[in-house]
Amino acid sequence: MASRRRMLLKVIILGDSGVGKTSLMNQYVNRKFSNQYKATIGADFLTKEIQFEDRLFTLQIWDTAGQERFQSLGVAFYRGADCCVLVHDVNVMKSFESLSNWREEFLIQASPSDPENFPFVVLGNKIDVDGGNSRVVSEKKAKAWCASKGNIPYFETSAKEGFNVEAAFECIAKNALKNEPEEEMYIPDTIDVARERQQKSSGCEC
Amino acid sequence: MHETDIHDLSDDADYAAASKQFECLGGEVKGYWFRGSSSVTRSDSSKKSSSSDPEDAQIVYLKDNVTIHPTQYATERISGRLKLIKQGSSLYMTWIPYKGQSSNPRLSEKDKNLYTIRAVPFSDIQSIRRHTPTIGWQYVIVVLSSGLAFPPLYFYSGGVREFLATVKQHVLIVRSSEDANVFLVNNFQDPLQRTLSSLELPRSLANGTPSSSFRGSPSDNNNQERLDTVTTSEDNHSGSGQLNIRQRQKTHDPARDLSIQVLEKFSLVTRFARETTSQLFRDNLVDGHGHGQSQSQSQSQSQSQGERRRNNWASKDHQPLEMAPIDDPIVPKLVPVPSDPIEFDKLSLVWGKPRQHPLGVEEWSSFLDYEGRIMDPDALKKRIFYGGVEHNLRKEVWAFLLGYYSYDSTYAERQYVVSVKTAEYMTIKNQWQSISPEQAKRFTKFRERRGLIEKDVVRTDRSLSFYEGDDNPNVRLLHDILLTYSFYNFDLGYCQGMSDLLSPILFIMQDESEAFWCFVSLMERLGPNFNRDQNGMHSQLFALSKLVELLDSPLHNYFKQNDCLNYFFCFRWILIQFKRQVEFEYDKTLRLWEVLWTHYLSEHLHLYVCIAILKRHRGKIMGEEMDFDTLLKFINELSGQIELDPVLRDAEALCVCAGENGAASIPPGTPPALPIPEASIYQQQDDEVL
Numbered sequence: 001m002a003s004r005r006r007m008l009l010k011v012i013i014l015g016d017s018g019v020g021k022t023s024l025m026n027q028y029v030n031r032k033f034s035n036q037y038k039a040t041i042g043a044d045f046l047t048k049e050i051q052f053e054d055r056l057f058t059l060q061i062w063d064t065a066g067q068e069r070f071q072s073l074g075v076a077f078y079r080g081a082d083c084c085v086l087v088h089d090v091n092v093m094k095s096f097e098s099l100s101n102w103r104e105e106f107l108i109q110a111s112p113s114d115p116e117n118f119p120f121v122v123l124g125n126k127i128d129v130d131g132g133n134s135r136v137v138s139e140k141k142a143k144a145w146c147a148s149k150g151n152i153p154y155f156e157t158s159a160k161e162g163f164n165v166e167a168a169f170e171c172i173a174k175n176a177l178k179n180e181p182e183e184e185m186y187i188p189d190t191i192d193v194a195r196e197r198q199q200k201s202s203g204c205e206c
Numbered sequence: 207m208h209e210t211d212i213h214d215l216s217d218d219a220d221y222a223a224a225s226k227q228f229e230c231l232g233g234e235v236k237g238y239w240f241r242g243s244s245s246v247t248r249s250d251s252s253k254k255s256s257s258s259d260p261e262d263a264q265i266v267y268l269k270d271n272v273t274i275h276p277t278q279y280a281t282e283r284i285s286g287r288l289k290l291i292k293q294g295s296s297l298y299m300t301w302i303p304y305k306g307q308s309s310n311p312r313l314s315e316k317d318k319n320l321y322t323i324r325a326v327p328f329s330d331i332q333s334i335r336r337h338t339p340t341i342g343w344q345y346v347i348v349v350l351s352s353g354l355a356f357p358p359l360y361f362y363s364g365g366v367r368e369f370l371a372t373v374k375q376h377v378l379i380v381r382s383s384e385d386a387n388v389f390l391v392n393n394f395q396d397p398l399q400r401t402l403s404s405l406e407l408p409r410s411l412a413n414g415t416p417s418s419s420f421r422g423s424p425s426d427n428n429n430q431e432r433l434d435t436v437t438t439s440e441d442n443h444s445g446s447g448q449l450n451i452r453q454r455q456k457t458h459d460p461a462r463d464l465s466i467q468v469l470e471k472f473s474l475v476t477r478f479a480r481e482t483t484s485q486l487f488r489d490n491l492v493d494g495h496g497h498g499q500s501q502s503q504s505q506s507q508s509q510s511q512g513e514r515r516r517n518n519w520a521s522k523d524h525q526p527l528e529m530a531p532i533d534d535p536i537v538p539k540l541v542p543v544p545s546d547p548i549e550f551d552k553l554s555l556v557w558g559k560p561r562q563h564p565l566g567v568e569e570w571s572s573f574l575d576y577e578g579r580i581m582d583p584d585a586l587k588k589r590i591f592y593g594g595v596e597h598n599l600r601k602e603v604w605a606f607l608l609g610y611y612s613y614d615s616t617y618a619e620r621q622y623v624v625s626v627k628t629a630e631y632m633t634i635k636n637q638w639q640s641i642s643p644e645q646a647k648r649f650t651k652f653r654e655r656r657g658l659i660e661k662d663v664v665r666t667d668r669s670l671s672f673y674e675g676d677d678n679p680n681v682r683l684l685h686d687i688l689l690t691y692s693f694y695n696f697d698l699g700y701c702q703g704m705s706d707l708l709s710p711i712l713f714i715m716q717d718e719s720e721a722f723w724c725f726v727s728l729m730e731r732l733g734p735n736f737n738r739d740q741n742g743m744h745s746q747l748f749a750l751s752k753l754v755e756l757l758d759s760p761l762h763n764y765f766k767q768n769d770c771l772n773y774f775f776c777f778r779w780i781l782i783q784f785k786r787q788v789e790f791e792y793d794k795t796l797r798l799w800e801v802l803w804t805h806y807l808s809e810h811l812h813l814y815v816c817i818a819i820l821k822r823h824r825g826k827i828m829g830e831e832m833d834f835d836t837l838l839k840f841i842n843e844l845s846g847q848i849e850l851d852p853v854l855r856d857a858e859a860l861c862v863c864a865g866e867n868g869a870a871s872i873p874p875g876t877p878p879a880l881p882i883p884e885a886s887i888y889q890q891q892d893d894e895v896l
Contacts, residue, residue, distance in 0.1 A: 017658055017661055017662075017702060018657075018658075018661035018662075036665065036668055036669065037665055038665050038666070038706075038786070039661075039662050039665055039666075039702045039703075039705070039706075041702065041703055041706070041777070041778045041781055041782055041786065042774065042777040042778040042781070043774075043777075043838070044838070044839070044842050045835065045838075045839065060835070065702060066702075067658065067701060067702045069701050069702075069736065069737075069738050069740075070702070070740070072739065072740050073740070073774060073777065076772055076774045076834075077774075092657075094654065094657075
């Protein structure tokens with residue numbers, strides 16, 4: 001298996017404007033956080049090399065504009081996605097309520113071959129804000145929504161503090177891998193980089 | 207090919223007869239602009255036998271009040287009659303403007319001639335793009351195999367569906383898999399193969415008729431003749447431009463016409479045009495790319511000049527033909543890159559006029575009369591186009607460029623405008639300021655809109671001292687102006703990107719109300735970019751693809767083969783007018799914007815700026831075989847690396863070069879042109895407005 005060429009896994013991050021999509025991506029790929037990100041216009045992506053067992057993968061993470069009005073661009077960017085990450089801000093109810101819309105819009109525009117089983121991962125970001133006091137979307141509520149949509153894995157994150165970001169993206173990568181056709185590759189039973197990690201989340205039910 | 211037995215409709219006398227037969231209005235008018243009859247005359251230059259049989263021809267579709275909008279002015283529209291004519295197995299399209307119905311003296315017969323579509327065979331048509339807005343007129347854009355597009359044809363009395371249905375009865379058309387509004391003509395391939403096959407079409411047509419390409423001699427003399435002809439015609443406002451029409455009839459190859467027209471424009475720019483023309487033709491012939499394949503006859507005559515020119519370049523240490531542009535000096539060439547049909551990089555010294563120093567205070571005052579009116583706005587715009595404005599003058603000059611001040615206003619009138627507008631601004635601002643917290647609780651749309659703006663202003667240009675730091679009052683002003691704008695134009699509301707556009711304006715105007723009204727003026731032009739359906743963006747990206755096809759067909763073909771024709775990689779450039787590209791030097795953004803806002807040469811100079819930048823990197827893009835993702839990344843990372851002045855010179859040259867064909871590639875109402883009034887109502891559903 002080690003001789004196979006490196007595989008590209010394409011991940012799309014969606015969610016309302018200002019929920020922290022760019023920050024999550026940068027925290028995961030560059031382990032950096034900045035207060036000075038600009039609103040994303042159009043789309044951009046970062047890549048990260050990851051290794052599962054003896055195989056190397058390139059994770060290509062797409063960051064898109066968060067305003068609904070730019071959704072029509074999605075057609076160009078969502079195509080060929082292996083996993084879709086839905087992000088909300090636990091301090092903003094509207095951003096949580098928008099998840100359904102983002103999910104549906106993604107399925108329409110990316111039109112994956114098996115929409116029923118297409119892998120999503122939900123992130124509740126900004127749990128650090130105000131020590132959690134300004135929080136309006138409870139973990140229970142988010143998990144209930146995830147359960148209703150076919151047991152979507154859910155993670156609570158803080159891009160600012162780097163909390164749970166690594167674990168979330170490991171799950172994202174693993175789900176993206178799972179989306180690949182079986183004959184294309186070997187799916188490992190375990191992912192060593194993810195082991196022994198305490199997660200404040202429902203975890204990745206892969 | 208099937209053209210051999212068809213009636214040559216391009217012949218004057220025959221066409222007049224046919225026109226009479228069909229009771230056509232104004233059918234004898236001829237245009238030189240598009241040689242629609244190309245493939246017909248190319249293949250039967252010596253055959254006229256069937257041309258006396260107009261009975262063969264049958265009108266299968268006729269529509270009146272089909273109109274072209276040469277400018278955004280309602281008074282300058284040209285109405286005419288659109289027909290589909292069936293002859294033998296071929297279908298032709300004609301659009302003949304009505305005679306003598308123009309109320310506008312600015313619309314001469316010459317203008318009408320220019321736009322006339324004379325018997326274009328569908329074998330020359332590549333695609334038809336349909337546009338059917340809910341509000342406003344339906345129109346179609348017909349794109350020829352050569353890559354040229356006719357200006358949009360507006361169906362004032364409806365009938366687009368019927369038109370397409372009729373075409374479908376007679377010609378094989380298929381709907382594009384990429385865009386349901388695009389109908390591909392002559393598409394005999396599997397949809398997956400389509401990209402490649404249509405790509406080859408112009409070349410195979412030209413190659414298929416190697417010896418009959420021209421009737422006349424396509425020598426340099428002929429180029430000169432054409433050039434003179436065009437010049438004469440443009441100088442001629444008496445309507446007798448038809449005198450020259452016979453001469454123009456001699457050219458029939460659309461690919462050749464394109465090259466010639468491009469080069470004619472080019473020759474106006476540089477005295478080296480003649481030699482370069484030969485050079486270009488030969489190079490295109492040699493490497494098989496570009497438009498010049500059929501120029502073999504001109505080649506021999508001009509070779510020596512071209513050789514000399516090439517030697518001159520060599521002796522001056524110019525880069526050899528295939529080398530990368532200066533921007534990418536160490537790019538390894540992985541694949542051979544087709545040479546630029548316009549030999550862009552090497553000629554940059556003679557392209558575009560040298561940039562001038564910015565307009566200063568003393569010179570500025572020379573543009574004003576004693577009461578403060580701008581005596582010659584066009585001269586002022588031209589001056590700013592070539593040099594920009596000194597920073598301390600920007601506050602005053604931008605108000606004119608953006609349309610807040612009118613050019614013929616006096617000092618006193620402007621003072622008055624400012625006071626009236628300030629009061630008006632305060633009234634609008636008060637509309638949202640008076641919303642109490644209790645009311646806001648019950649006003650979701652307001653809260654959401656305000657939330658979006660709050661999120662964006664704190665991440666707009668914060669590294670600039672003007673906006674940096676906590677509780678910066680200027681950030682507050684950005685917020686207030688944007689929220690006030692979203693009440694002023696509630697239908698459009700707030701959209702990401704607007705804060706990027708407002709930031710430099712506030713920075714220059716340093717006044718809340720003035721910045722607001724300047725922003726309002728700018729949004730009159732750029733508003734459609736932010737529409738929910740993104741129609742403004744789509745029409746610009748479409749126009750961009752047409753312009754690249756016109757100005758750099760190898761690059762266009764490359765994009766086509768690599769699924770990049772949506773040009774989404776230029777989305778950010780266009781939406782926020784290159785701001786993030788040159789943002790590390792804020793001053794460059796200010797300079798670029800004031801140049802764009804002059805609308806000198808073109809309202810759409812920004813599209814030529816896109817092409818100028820792409821062309822500077824074409825070697826790298828094609829050499830490294832960038833796919834869509836890589837290209838997007840590459841372009842996003844060009845931030846701060848764009849040299850403004852050379853790019854502006856290139857853009858100017860490209861714009862001049864593209865000329866009328868360039869202008870015709872851009873649908874009317876494409877931002878930043880002012881919207882066509884009837885179609886300008888923002889079509890948004892209530893629940894989608896934020």
